Amino acid sequence: MTPPSDAAPQPFATGSAAAGSAVATSTPGALAPAPVTRATFDEVMVPCFAPAPFVPVRGEGSRVWDQEGRMYIDFAGGVAVTALGHCHPAMVKALNEQAGRIWHVSNWYTNEPALRLARRLTDATFAERVFFCNSGAEANEAALKLARRYAHDHYGPDRVRVISTLNAFHGRTLFTVTAGGQAKYAAGFGPNPTGFTHIRYNDVAGLEAAFAEEGGSDICAVILEPMQGEGGMIPGSKEFLQAARRLCDAHGALLILDEIQSGMGRTGALFSYMQKGVTPDILTAAKGLGGGFPIGAMLTTARIASAFSVGVHGTTYGGNPLACAVAGAVFDVINTNEVLDGVKARHSLFMEGLKAINARRRVFCELRGEGVWIGCELDARWKGKAMDVMTAASACGLLVLVAGPDVVRIAPSLVIGLDEILEGLTRLETALGRALS
Ligand SMILES: Cc1ncc(COP(=O)(O)O)c(C=O)c1O
Secondary structure, three states: OOOOOOOOOOOOOOOOOOOOHHHOOOOOOOOOOOOOOHHHHHHHOOOOOOOOOOOEEEEEEOEEEEOOOOEEEEOOHHHHOOOOOEOOHHHHHHHHHHHOOOOOOOOOOOOHHHHHHHHHHHHHOOOOEEEEEOOHHHHHHHHHHHHHHHHHHHHOOOOOEEEEEOOOOOOOOHHHHHHHOOHHHHOOOOOOOOOEEEEOOOOHHHHHHHHHHHHHOOEEEEEEOOEEOOOOOEEOOHHHHHHHHHHHHHHOOEEEEEOOOOOOOOOOOOOHHHHOOOOOOEEEEOHHHOOOOOOEEEEEOHHHHOOOOOOOOOOOOOOOHHHHHHHHHHHHHHOOHHHHHHHHHHHHHHHHHHHHHHHHHOOEEEEEEEOOEEEEEEOHHHOOOHHHHHHHHHHOOEEOEEOOOOEEEEOOOOOOOHHHHHHHHHHHHHHHHHHOO
16 A cells, blocks of 8 residues: 655645656657647547646656646546556556566467456456456446347347446447437437436336336346446445346346446445445446556356357457556555555545535535545535536646536545545645635
8 A cells, every 4th residue: 555655745846747748758869759738639639538738747646747847636546547546566567577578469369467367356256257358338348248148149139128327327339328328428429229228326116117118028237337427426225236136137137237437446345346235247347457557347257258159259459468467466456455444444534524625615515425436516506616626626736527517526546645635635625715706
């Protein structure tokens, strides 16, 4: 675990990254890389993102420096990805060692880091089989395809319906964006895949009604996040998740839990299902799995996995040795009592600090979440201002996230220093004062 550092970080303290990629370093004899700035983004990148006005160039633990040398406390974690912070020594070591060994072999061969990572994941979870890929969307795409294929093979071609929830987020492929049930992400790309029934999250009666249609005999799967992250940080109730399990069992459907954001220790358990009393048939992981190195995984049982026989599904980079070596190192650090208990302790520290801020400022109507995954819903007076808080926070030297227009989201490293939590909360309070006045 990263020990809390003694030195309180200074807003905009100049770090050794003061001269970032705008004045890039060069190897003797090599051409210096061309200077780039935030403005370059608008000149050369597809405009589907609107990045902040500064460019991060270096990270260490839970601190990030931009091109100007300004330092930011990182409460965003690259959207719940950098589970061990930036450049954790165990990850750097694993990457460097693997980089000197072998980078890529394709799935015509297997490789040691992938096998070791799959062994770790199956030993630690309900799963007996793992499929590796490169992102969360790809893991969910594989999960949905597997559910359809399994149903096809066991029940025939008519069992295709998938129950998913409104305001969910499962990725940006056409299949996963359709599953997500958010029109703003799915509109304009049609025809979208069919066969989805969207119900309200945490609505047990709605779930039962969806199963009652056609007697439930056309349903191949239910896909759920244990807590809706992008959709506003809405924790799934045990009743809802357990009802999904019960109904899937009763109707021969598969329960897919999307643990892409909730997994890998973020809630204080290795995977969130472990503390919800519900075991899925298929689980998807990504984000924190690689701690910043792109990797996704779909976990399932041997029986279900057998529906993906040779050639039925695949991906060039899935199980890439570099990604799996890093993910193996991440796994070994996270899957310890020290780190998982530390997540719970950090949760308490965050909640105490946020409640104290709210007692002084009265800006939040609800503080909710699990582990180091917290949503701060803005009070009625400040609805729609979450993005303003995020922008003000970065001007105060703090990276935070939003989850929709009304919720400020915190998803830092699982091992963020305790002093960094306190300093970040101080910066957040300053930002709230600036944004909400
Ligand atoms: C719950 C959930 N599922 C799937 C995804 C998609 O992951 P990726 O962006 O790696 O494709 C995300 C990303 O935010 C997510 O939060």
